[in-house]
Amino acid sequence: MRTAYQNELSALLAQVGDMCGLAGVSMERATRALLGPDLTLAEEVITDHEAIVEMGVATEERALVLLARQAPVAGDLRTVVSSMKNAADVDRMAALALHVATIARRRHPRCAVPDDVAPYFTEMGRIAVDLGNSARDVVVSRDPRKAAQIRHDDDAIDELHSHLFTVLKDQEWRHGVAAGVDVALLSRYYERFADHAVELARRVIYQATGSVA
Template sequence: MRTVFHEQLHSLTVTLSRMCGLAGLVMERATDALLHGDLQLAEQVIADYEELAQMRSDAEEAAFVLLALQAPVAGDLRIVVGCMQNVADAERMGGLARHVAEIVRRRHPDRTLPTQVNGVFAEMGRIAVDLGNSAKEVVLSRDPEQAAQIGRDDAEIDRLHQHLFTLLKDDGWGHGVGTAVDVALLGRFYERFADHAVEIGRRVIFQATGEPFDA
């Protein structure tokens, strides 16, 4: 029975890893759509999110089966419960990428971003994708140090997010209120995407050590 349990638990963990990787890929596509005003790519992102949502549903069902039939305790229980929470975070990461794509679709055929902030969003997108890939790796490795690095890498997203607000408040901002609202929302989507990756990393640390982690 324990062999079956650990096989099922490994399968759940692999699904979570795939979800984190897919969330990163979806955000990469959303960023490309944002930077280039690509409606077709934005539509693909919105469709890709549905796959993530289905994966979450399937993973949560598998986790409930493990809890009901295997009654795990101690470290095994931490892993199962942590996986349930992490699949929710991974799905929300994909949802935030979908929000980016929806703004692109709403503004098409116009470009969403003024040239002034293109570089900031390109960098935020790059870091967000890296964080998604880091989460993909750490849920399999359960390496506490690797997981803690996600929190440290998140600091750069926070810095860029704050920089956007500096630009928006500058007297030289000449792109109107509507564009400012879009930029503020988009910055928040990237910042929250990173926060969910950080939460996954924190839970991996707790799963591995039994100790809560505060960055």
């Protein structure tokens, strides 16, 4: 029975990890759709989003079954509860990738971001995907040192987000209000994607150490 229980815990963590991986793939594809611009890829991100939502529901149900049948305590209880919260964060990460793809589709055949700020989104997309992949790894490994690195890596995307707002406020901005709104929203989506990865990392540290710092 104990072996089966531990296998269920491992399966729960693996499922959350799989969700992280799918969210990272969604953001990678959404970024390519945005910068292409690529309407077909944007449509694929939008269509495939439902699979991540369904996986989130299944993850929550699996966690609730573990709580009801096994009544975990201490570290195991932290793992189960944190996994439920992590699944919710990954669901939001996937939704943010969906928002990026939606803007890409709405502005097609024009690229939603002007050429002079496109490199910022290339970099934000790269960092966001790396953070999603790192979140997948730390959820499964429960390594607090790797989790701490995610919190550090988030600083880079925060800096890009802040810099883009400086660009938007510059009197030299010549791309109009609509493009400015798109850039502001898109930058926020990438920044929030990274923030949710940081929340995952914080919970992994909590699972491993019991510390909320």
